[in-house]
Amino acid sequence: MKILVIGSGGREHALVWKIAQSPAVKKIYCAPGNAGIAQQAECLPLAAEDGPSIIAWAEKEKIDLTVVGPEAPLTVGIVDAFEARGLRIFGANQQAAAIEGSKALAKFFMKKYGIPSGDFQVFNDYGAAVRYVKKTGAPLVVKADGLAAGKGVILCPAVAEAIAALDLIMVQKAFGAAGRQVVVEEFLQGEEASFLAFTDGETVLPLPTSQDHKPIFDHDQGPNTGGMGAYSPAPVVSEKVHRQVMEQIMIPTVKGLAKEGRKYRGVLYAGLMIQDDKAKVLEFNARFGDPEAQPLLMRMKSDLVPVLEATIDGNLSNLKVEWEEGATVCVVMASQGYPGSYEKGKVISGLEEVARIPGAFVFHAGTALKDAKIVTSGGRVLGVTAIGNAIGEAIGLAYKAVEKISWSGVYYRKDIGQKSLKKGMAT
Numbered sequence: 001m002k003i004l005v006i007g008s009g010g011r012e013h014a015l016v017w018k019i020a021q022s023p024a025v026k027k028i029y030c031a032p033g034n035a036g037i038a039q040q041a042e043c044l045p046l047a048a049e050d051g052p053s054i055i056a057w058a059e060k061e062k063i064d065l066t067v068v069g070p071e072a073p074l075t076v077g078i079v080d081a082f083e084a085r086g087l088r089i090f091g092a093n094q095q096a097a098a099i100e101g102s103k104a105l106a107k108f109f110m111k112k113y114g115i116p117s118g119d120f121q122v123f124n125d126y127g128a129a130v131r132y133v134k135k136t137g138a139p140l141v142v143k144a145d146g147l148a149a150g151k152g153v154i155l156c157p158a159v160a161e162a163i164a165a166l167d168l169i170m171v172q173k174a175f176g177a178a179g180r181q182v183v184v185e186e187f188l189q190g191e192e193a194s195f196l197a198f199t200d201g202e203t204v205l206p207l208p209t210s211q212d213h214k215p216i217f218d219h220d221q222g223p224n225t226g227g228m229g230a231y232s233p234a235p236v237v238s239e240k241v242h243r244q245v246m247e248q249i250m251i252p253t254v255k256g257l258a259k260e261g262r263k264y265r266g267v268l269y270a271g272l273m274i275q276d277d278k279a280k281v282l283e284f285n286a287r288f289g290d291p292e293a294q295p296l297l298m299r300m301k302s303d304l305v306p307v308l309e310a311t312i313d314g315n316l317s318n319l320k321v322e323w324e325e326g327a328t329v330c331v332v333m334a335s336q337g338y339p340g341s342y343e344k345g346k347v348i349s350g351l352e353e354v355a356r357i358p359g360a361f362v363f364h365a366g367t368a369l370k371d372a373k374i375v376t377s378g379g380r381v382l383g384v385t386a387i388g389n390a391i392g393e394a395i396g397l398a399y400k401a402v403e404k405i406s407w408s409g410v411y412y413r414k415d416i417g418q419k420s421l422k423k424g425m426a427t
């Protein structure tokens, strides 16, 4: 098979790395990829958002299967466009991906189907939103309705901050059209987890649980990022919580979406807040998480390609997927200054040394090749991922690898996985 992966982050490197292990695969392409992906796939000078060029290329090259990494192409209908040409593609179609593309739609959907989530109101009028916020009181969460590259969610401990957030989104239009509507939501307390499942629109096949680390600094301090590290499994998802999530969230969501004419085929990701052994949904994503995909795919024992195909063909009920028993940890190494502004083009050293450590692998995110050297080219640069029999071993190995890698202005969190270590093991 010839496979094309769309995207350029750590998640896409993990997809390429896992797909490359499949005996069914002869050649992998990536649009546009990065310096790490280029070691396992042929990278194409096509932006992930450039649907028409990607489709024309896939048709010409007779690509057997395309896999979409990021949300932006999904929400503008790349899957629909591929399918209209008779090309096979893994990902949610436009109607289904709207569960991520519009937070208001996701909230109204959850309310209609009784899926546990925080109370909320949706506004497209600034004055009405401000009056509501003043009446309700803080803490609150203000969210731009559309995609905002992870920056459209503003946690507001005080009313003044909520009004400032409304001003930023609705008056200054900081996120453009994504802020035409806002969701003002109840501030939920607890511990977060990521719950991902393959679904063909009927069967829901959960992946192991995982946990992201959103804030930039240790002990979850500072502004939120795309994710500074992740591990799997996440013990906060106890057996009881797992059951509740499947029964009250994942299955009703997939069934409800089908009823709404939004049949979901792909990976459905529920971002959860868990308190007192009960999960509520913070958001849905229509794709693998990044960095969650790195530790999750490293734990996957089965071949990924048949799972992707069964998802497309509606055959997931016939499939059994096997996972490594142990634990995996991914530590994101970032450019100093991220999630704000940062410099690029710093030469990365130590990658060859880590390549010799069994059980560890460096997934590239923002990297590029310059004068035959691998240099930084983004905020999140590498996802150093390791597997162990238990979480402590995986953490130790991941940081052993991290310490061998450096560049001028490297930054990473030192506490990835500590929450799990404190709680003990889960599956």
Ligand code: AMP
Binding pocket: 118, 141, 150, 153, 155, 185, 186, 187, 188, 189, 192, 214, 224, 271, 282, 283
């Ligand atoms: P989202 O993109 O909606 O997942 O929001 C990004 C992050 O903001 C989440 O991972 C949480 O850390 C936080 N967040 C979102 N919604 C809420 C909420 N209702 N209560 C508390 N924190 C939230």
Ligand code: GLY
Binding pocket: 212, 226, 227, 285, 288, 289, 290, 291, 292
């Ligand atoms: N790691 C969070 C996300 O992928 O949305």
